[in-house]
Amino acid sequence: MKGLNRIEGKLFIDEVSLEDLAKEYGTPVYVYSGSKLKENLNGYLSSVREEDKVCYSVKSNSNIHLLELLADLGSGFDVVSGNELRKCLEAGAKPEDIVFSGVGKTEEELVLAIKENIFSINIESEEELDRIIKTAKGLEKKAQCMIRINPDISSESHPYIQTGLKTSKFGILREGVDSLVEKASKSGFINLKGIASHVGSQIFNKELIIENLNLLIEIANNLIRQGHALNYIDLGGGLGISYQEEKELKLKEVLEEVISKLEPLNLNLLLEPGRSISGNTGVLLSKIEYLKKTSDLNFAVIDSGMNDFLRPSLYQAWHNISVVVTNNQKELSYKVVGPVCESGDTFGEDRMLSIDEDSILAIHDAGAYGHVMSSNYNSRLRPPELLVEGQEIKVIRRREVFDDLLRQERDV
Numbered sequence: 001m002k003g004l005n006r007i008e009g010k011l012f013i014d015e016v017s018l019e020d021l022a023k024e025y026g027t028p029v030y031v032y033s034g035s036k037l038k039e040n041l042n043g044y045l046s047s048v049r050e051e052d053k054v055c056y057s058v059k060s061n062s063n064i065h066l067l068e069l070l071a072d073l074g075s076g077f078d079v080v081s082g083n084e085l086r087k088c089l090e091a092g093a094k095p096e097d098i099v100f101s102g103v104g105k106t107e108e109e110l111v112l113a114i115k116e117n118i119f120s121i122n123i124e125s126e127e128e129l130d131r132i133i134k135t136a137k138g139l140e141k142k143a144q145c146m147i148r149i150n151p152d153i154s155s156e157s158h159p160y161i162q163t164g165l166k167t168s169k170f171g172i173l174r175e176g177v178d179s180l181v182e183k184a185s186k187s188g189f190i191n192l193k194g195i196a197s198h199v200g201s202q203i204f205n206k207e208l209i210i211e212n213l214n215l216l217i218e219i220a221n222n223l224i225r226q227g228h229a230l231n232y233i234d235l236g237g238g239l240g241i242s243y244q245e246e247k248e249l250k251l252k253e254v255l256e257e258v259i260s261k262l263e264p265l266n267l268n269l270l271l272e273p274g275r276s277i278s279g280n281t282g283v284l285l286s287k288i289e290y291l292k293k294t295s296d297l298n299f300a301v302i303d304s305g306m307n308d309f310l311r312p313s314l315y316q317a318w319h320n321i322s323v324v325v326t327n328n329q330k331e332l333s334y335k336v337v338g339p340v341c342e343s344g345d346t347f348g349e350d351r352m353l354s355i356d357e358d359s360i361l362a363i364h365d366a367g368a369y370g371h372v373m374s375s376n377y378n379s380r381l382r383p384p385e386l387l388v389e390g391q392e393i394k395v396i397r398r399r400e401v402f403d404d405l406l407r408q409e410r411d412v
Contacts, residue, residue, distance in 0.1 A: 003036035004283065004364065009326035011362055013283065015391045018324045022285045022360045025384060026399065028304040030371050032061075032282040034069060034389035037367075040277045041073055047255040048269060053119070055099050057237050057274025058084045060368040063385055065396035066278070067091035076119070078237070078272035082109035089116065099234065099272065101148070101198070103128070103169050110135045114143045122148045122196050122234070124171060126180055129190075136189035145190050146234055147172060147180060149197045149219060151212050171197065174219065181223055192228060194267070195220055198236025201275060206249055206257075209235070213258055220267060233262060234270040241279045243365055244318045251276075275368040282367030284309050284383075285324065288359045289339070298334045300353065302361060305338035306345040307377040309363065309370050313344045320364040321348050329354040336361070340378050371397070379405060 004013055011018045013033050021031055044054045055076035058067065062084060067077070068091045076097030077088045088098055098118040100109075105121070105128060113121050114136055123129050123145050136143040150171030172180055177195075184190040199212050216233050224230055235258065242248050255269075262269055286304035293299070306313040321336055331354045338345040347363060355361070374382045381400035386393060 002039055003033045003280065011322065011324045014388045016388045016393060018283070018285060018362060019360060021386060021393070022287070022324065025386060025395075027285050027287040027360065028308050028383040029285050030282055030366065030383060030385045031285060032066065032367055032385065032387050034387050036281040037066065037069060037278065038073060040281065041070055041075055043251055044271065044273060044277070045074060047252045048271070049259065052269040053097060053271070055097065055270060055272050056277055057272050058088060059372065060274030061278040061370070061372050062087060063371070063396055064091050065387055065394070067093070078274070082106070082112050085109070085112060085116070085118070095119070099270065101196070101272070107131065107135055111139065114139055114141055118144065120144050120146045120193055120234070122146050123180070123184070124148050126172075126176070126183070129180060129184060133187045133189050142189055142191045145184065145192055146194045146196045146232065147177060147184075147192070149174065149177065149195055149216060151197050151199060151215050174215070177219055178222075178226075181228060185228065192230065194230045194232030194234060194270070195223070196234030196236065196270070198272065199238055201238045202240040203238045204240045204246055204249060206254055209254060210257065213261060217261060217265065220265070230267065232268045232270050234272065237272040237274050237276070239273060239276040241276055241365065243320070279368035280365050282365070282370060284363040284366040284370060286361050286363065288355060288357055288361065291355070291357055298332050300334040300336045300355060300361075302336060302338055302347070304347070304363070305340035305378065305380055306342060307340055307375045307380045308338075308383055309347070309366060310373045311369050312347045313342070319348065319366065321351050321353070322362050322364065323353060323355055324360040324362050327354055327356065327359070329356050340380070376405060381405065
């Protein structure tokens, strides 16, 4: 069994009871399925050609144990900071399989990327190109790069995760590409490998992907006619996962169409999936502390807060919430909230649940943008992370203790 399943009224992840994990390790606690993570990555690897690259988006879940697991399977990595790059190298990733995306790269980060000779630094602006050239000259070493295009295409998702609109901070608009490529070429310190784009996250419309691809192909053909040798088109990530019965795109069908358009041009494909690899692998387990009734609402107050899992508050995101062990309690509508001193500390509204105080709840699909976005707000301690594969359980991040909270403040 892979991932989440219910047996005789009890939720399991792989072959391990979530009830037993909550009892042994306490709550809140994140639990991930290693077998589901492998399955999701292999879905990508089996759908692309040998020369193509699948670079897992580290920001979705950057626990080093998960990175090691993915690296062992042959995954590449998409990073957006110097420390993510360092983590990937520590996890055994090959530099030639790492892409550095995102705006605001510091000189220190660029030095690291150029010295390690990673596959590509994706250029986000002319100003960034100037800094890359200056840094590469200082190191007397060429930088491996791609140009990130801003396609001005909506991902039809939450505004915070739309990165392909011209009003966003990401990438270079079509009209600025030719002059930027010319500048990079004349510098003598940029090895231009291709062009990149990322429309955004939670894409369920295949036509958006194809529209973006067609634009990139048009730009690539134009650059090739000008004499620039390009090898890759980086299509980014963004395939949506189903949080609330959304219809997911069929990965293999999408990639077959993408590859069919690239093959005649002798261009290779690079992908940066994150959520679609890590998202449905994890749950956040929480215990109910109080069942509070008012004249208007029933509140289920749990021991997880928005500091532990920010997505529902930040994006008004819907996550399925279920009881770990079914019982005979009457099913009622609940607003599921946390203990953080914010009205926005809410995990779900109007959820039909059969629960009592001390029931354990599972917040589903918490493998991406979960623990990685957690904080110590309200001086709360961040929860541990567990990796389950079959019957094997591994603690991959310990629960914080009070001394952890003080260490950075006392040891100065």
